[in-house]
Amino acid sequence: MEENIEKKLVKFLNDKYNLAINFLEIQPTNEQFKGDITIIIFPLFKFFKKQMNKVAAEIGNFLIKNFEEIISYNLVQGFLNLEIDDFYYVDFLKKDLNWKKYGFKDSHDSSETLIEFSSPNTNKPLHLGHIRNNLLGFSVARILEANGKKVHKTQIINDKGIHICKSMVAWKKFAKGETPSSKNIKGDFFVGKYYVLFEKHYKNEVLTLMSSGVDAEKAKKQSKILKEAQSMLIQWEQGDIEIKKLWSKMNNWVYKGFEKTYSDLGVSFDSIYYESDTYVSGKKIVEQGLKKNVFFQKKDKSIWVDLTKEGLDEKILLRSDGTTVYITQDIGTILARYKKHPKMNSMIYTVGNEQNYHFKVLFLILKKLGYNWSNNLHHLSYGMVDLPSGKMKSREGNVVDADELISEMIETAKEISENSGKLNDLAEDEKKELYKTIGLGALKYFILKVDPKKRILFDPKSSVDFNGNTGPFIQYTYARINSIFTKSRSKFSDFESNITLDTKEKQIIKKLMLFPFVIEQAGNQMNPSLIVNYIYDLVKNFNSYYQSTTILVHNDSVRSLRLSICDKVGHIIKNSMGLLGIDVPERM
Secondary structure (H helix, E strand, C coil), X not given: CHHHHHHHHHHHXXXXXXXXXXXXXXXXXXXXXXXXXXXECHHHHHHHHHHHHHHHXXXXXXXXXXXXXXXXXXXXXXXXXXXXXXXXXXXXXXXXXXXCCCCCCXXXXXXXXXXXXXXXXXXXXXXXXXXXXXXXXXXXXXXXXXXXXXXXXXXXXXXXXXXXXXXXXXXXXXXXXXXXXHHCCCHHHHHHHHHHHHHHHHHHHHHHHHHCCCCHHHHHHHCHHHHHHHHHHHHHHCCCHHHHHHHHHHHHHHHHHHHXXXXXXXXXXCEEEEHHHHHHHHHHHHHHHHHCCCCEECCCCCEEEECHHHCCCEEEEECCCCCECHHHHHHHHHHHHHHXXXXXXXXXXXXXXXXXXXXXXXXXXHHHCCCHHHHXXXXXXXXXXXXXXXXXXHHHCECCEHHHHHHHHXXXXXXXXXXXXCCCCXXXXXXXXXXXXXXXXXXXXXXXXXXXXXXXXXXXXXXXXXXXXXHHHHHHHHHHHHHHHHHHCCCCCXXXXXXXXXXXXXXXXXXXXXHHHXXXXXXXXXXXXHHHHHHHHHHHHHHHHHHHCCCCCCCHHHHHHHHHHHHHHHHHHHHHHHHCCCCCCCCC
């Protein structure tokens, strides 16, 4: 209707007043005012000035005459509010739509959108920051699919570098041959323990050197254990067989741990790349760029790119000893992906905003190398996750581990559910599955309800509050709707178009009609919080309606209308939560 109103009104203004305007902004009416659709007409004030009230009346009368759905209008300053007849909304409910896919677009595009997320280092388990990354990337992938995109979910595992060598050195020096199985510890936790141990010994060595009179910067470089890690990295890149064996063994311990966490979190990938495979091609590209004078070499043989003309800085691409840096590996990885996905028209990197500069540099380097598709690379930047005690630091072991947090959320869901006493008739395996659904729903909803650009202050205690704007609140509404249909014992029948809607019914239906636009907006902005805000508002409206309205009345037509509203709200809850990667239970 909005499109038709805009089209006819633009023509009306052009014909009657000779105004060469191309569009008008139309939006839902603010709930504080009477009306359903609002045309923003204050941009027209500059043309009509004192005659604006007269012109607004002519516009309102024109619309009433040309649209049977519009029954009245009112002008509030520069906003023309239109009231729509109930039959328009009732007919929407009666439409034969596929509500299981309502708001989702079919894909007719053969091109691919790749989205990278997770991308962990193999020296530690996944933590709370990784949870935000995974949930954001996975949800954006689903939202893009709902917008008709062909999406490929991928990750790059940072399986080489000095951080990996630190864990390896510590294991060689202190482990005495122990393994994850011998200690009955999850593989990523096991390796992460040695990364923290390395940092502990490194700090002690630095302090010892400083106490003997060495200044802080020199002490950091002269640390014996750090030199061992640096030497190991060079040996690794030179193909040392024993180092490679140890590297492979410890990484495989970590991969098994990651797989368990991903499975528990409910995220998956279509492909996995490894920096150990892509850094060589990145190194070759840098060397080719040097020959073409895209890059330059310093006296110590290190290779750099000069981005000062672009307002940035000089960036190292290869160290003087020939070892690579992150950006070198990223160059090799994107080219490997482009070769494997020739129909790739967009690549999205889900990475924290601490790496904003890194991606500006990466995209500029690829552009300088002549890759035109670099214009279609995007950085989905998001805010860091902080604890009340401050920023998380893996090297100090000051993190909220993903596995522990997932377990805590599930355990909390179990305690609350058991206290309610409503699940006593369920089998134990059904209860466990329900606790997991509720616990993960609470975690995912909490993380995704925050705009990606904003930081999250994550307080584990407050995050398990199951009241208010939470996942369980939404899930419970879905379960409540299921219980309504269980009580009704029958499907709803048809109802008349001339049935009268109350204010809350009309409000809910208007929300339902907005869902496709919310999906589109969330896709354009790559922002799942728009879905969260929408579904929370819808559920609040529905619960207010449920509390004040008897659904299962004796009047068949009214009863069917109200059951139809419940049915449609249930579908939208399930669709919305699915876009967030959240399951909804049949009962709670």
